[in-house]
Amino acid sequence: MPRSFLVKKQLTNKKPNYGILDSKVDELHTSLVQPELLCYISSTPWLPGPSLIPTPASMHFPGVDGDISLSMHSPRQESTYSLSVSHNIPLRDSHSGTEPLGPQTILPSQDFRYLEERGNMRNPLLGLVPTGVIQERFECFDCHKAYFTFSGLAKHRQLHCQWQCHKYFSCKYCDKEYVSLGALKMHIRTHTLPCVCKLCGKAFSRPWLLQGHIRTHTGEKPFSCPHCSRAFADRSNLRAHLQTHSDIKKYQCKSCSKTFSRISLLSKHEETGCCPLS
């Protein structure tokens, strides 16, 4: 059973310091220790039951040879806290069989989420959530279901929540949802319209849209038709134009077999009642 340390902290928008996870940190970059802060240790087979422990603290656990030191740290000029766990015994997660923790482990609380997102389900610290309040359970940071044991949370994550919870990123301006943060950010630009034309003030979501718009001012038409003398400012419009040179129209009505150069024309044709079944 894992040990869990939940830290009372202020949530910030700062980026987690991921680098700290990958490197051995042998020097505490701390500027202060807040003794009133508490950390939480969950129930485990070999540690005492759930306890709120003021830090810094040096603790001895029954049946364990050695002491464990806990202290809370605030990196300089940051409002987040990290928890330092120092011990002189090989701490091992008895269930997952993970490697013993090093002689000193520093756990920036925001990085708990990072561990989770890396899919490292064997890490005994998974599921810990810096929510700004002291937790009394292993809590899923997606759906906030609480479990008394880590294995309960791990099973929940694997069987129930993994798909449901990671599926969507919601837009704060509308009700659209996306499967990735990048796609969401792209969509948000359609609300914020950061690309503004200096000539007319019209705003666009993306630079290349603005570029295409500027061509309407300059008259530039870089896309030429190989079959006639026409040129177009937009490649898609050239493509639509090329259909006019084709003997075979690309889009065909399933009912009357009439063909159209554009799907929009076919759609309009079908909407007018040619295909009552469709």
Place this chain on the structure above:
DNA sequence: CTGGGGAAGGGGCCC
């Protein structure tokens, strides 16, 4: 009404 041009929106992919 139809066909075509112009302009623009938006998701996905690649670098």
Place this chain on the structure above:
DNA sequence: TGGGCCCCTTCCCCA
């Protein structure tokens, strides 16, 4: 992670 590009689509206007 952001920018550029591709592709598809839609809407509007006009002949």
